[in-house]
Amino acid sequence: MFPLTEENKLVAHLLLSSGTCPRCIFRFCGVDFHAPYKLPYKELLSDLQKFLESGKDELVLEVPNPPPKKIRLQELEDGVDNLIRNGEGNISYIEDGNIASKNSNFSVCNVCLGILQEFCEKEFIMKVCQKVEASGFEFNNLVFSVSFPPQLSVREHAAWLLVKQEMGKQSLSLGRTDIVQLKEAYKWITHPLFSEELGVPIDGKSLFEVSVVFAHPETVEDCHFLGTICPDCFKPAKNKQSVFTRMAVMKALNKITEEDFRKQFPCPPDSPKTVCTVLEIECAHGAVFVAGRYNKYSRNLPQTPWIIDGERKLESSVEELISDHLLTVFKAERRPFAIELVNPHRIHFTSQEIKELQQKINKSSDKIQVRDLQLVTREAIGHMKEGEEEKTKTYSALIWTNRPIQKKDTEFLNDIKDLKIDQKTPLRVLHRRPLAVRTRVIHSMEAHYMDEHHFRLYLKTQAGTYIKEFVHGDFGRTKPNICSLMNVTADILELDVESVDVDWPPALDD
DSSP states (O other): OOOOOGGGHHHHHHHHHHTOOHHHHHHHTTOOSSHHHHSOHHHHHHHHHHHHHTTGGGOEEOOSSSOSEEOOGGGHHHHSTTOOOOOTTOOEEEETTEEEESSOSOOOOTTTTTTTTGGGSHHHHHHHHHHHHHTTOOOSOBEEEEEOOTHHHHHHHHHHHHHHHHHHHTTOOOOGGGSOOHHHHHHHHHHHHHHHHHTSOBOTTOSEEEEEEEEOGGGGGGGHHHHHHOGGGOOOOTTOSOSOOHHHHHHHHHHSOHHHHHHHSOSSOOOOSSOOEEEEEEEEEOOEEEEEEEEEOOTTOOSSOOEETTEEOSSOOHHHHHHHHHHHHHTOSBOOTTTEEBSOSOOOOOHHHHHHHHHHHHHHOSSEEEEEEEEEOHHHHHHHHHTTTTOEEEEEEEEEESSOOOTHHHHGGGGOEEEEEEEEOOGGGTTTSOOOEEEEEEEEEEEEEEETTEEEEEEEEETTOOHHHHHHOTTTTEESOHHHHHTSOEEEEEEEEEEEEOOOSOOOOO
């Protein structure tokens, strides 16, 4: 059943004669159900022609001088404010009651610039799907996103003002929200086609995204007049090649008066000679998170790569020894230390494969051992981070003092519980951490006297405590500290993490 009614004929005639495609006509007529948009383009055009031909002798339009009268469709060409301006060689007109074109070539829609024409066809869908299949990603579903050139918003605004003006003459109204959004219509048409071709559902929550970016060089200057009238809407931004972004254009269109817009831009918009081009088709997968626990058996192995001023100070790190293997197996592109594997191409692993990966990591180095390796969710990582300040860590530190001490000089440390200390960002990390004062808690200490210049101190502290600075004071940046508590000059010779007291991730069976 054809979706337009007699009430829609004025708008349909107006838009079709100005060079607008059938699907955009549906959008401006408020057709908000999917089926009509999915019909083949030639069938839509034929059905629209038949619809407009029916009752053509009774169509009433209001035109200036003479007053309202019945006119034939042939008179529409001259009767509605010179609306039929469709570009050189592409003027749409009505001949013997039929919609025709002086150029038999394909006529590009003056509103969507071909988006709802060529780019809804099976040929284009196949092109995108071939790119997806060649990308090498594993996926069970996908989200499909598109980026349209910002001048589409300007053209749609122009068409809206045109239709709004003519409907107003009939005491009818058309708000901008009454128009079906271009992205919505495009989604209704293409999503079922993509799903059928790839054999997976379209899911807005999917971690696998296929994105298509469109451009239309021929009309790129359509937006430029807005920059003159509304300069405050267009401000340079990092990583943006042009100030005329879609959001900036929409902001300007909301601000500009209808009168000023009409003075600067044709209503209806001129018909282009070319359709949009596809700048890029990209595939990307959301990050996968791998968690586990590890033991480190070398004090010369830092947690992360130790690189200062571009120079590597130590050969490797815990991060690299673990994550290099993960990157290879997951076919990921890069790695933060949290073992967040960005854009992984492979995501499906059995528990046995994960166990074998853990064994491979453990066999690769005698400096670390990994256990409980497993895939976890982003939410689980979030819960872990939320609890970072609540968890505790246990350390063993070998401490040197500048003056001779006796056992009794250290025993009082055993009685100190939940000592609050203020730590200004240490000098040694100031180049990579913001300057701040953080309050941390030393939950307990246990001192083991060794000789007159050495003792071992076991500490249980709040996570995030700088232990070295708590010992030597960092030139007074950590208060109180072992130096001030014992009235000595002290330094730390060895530091080992004995345990991280957090029950995460869940222990796995061997």
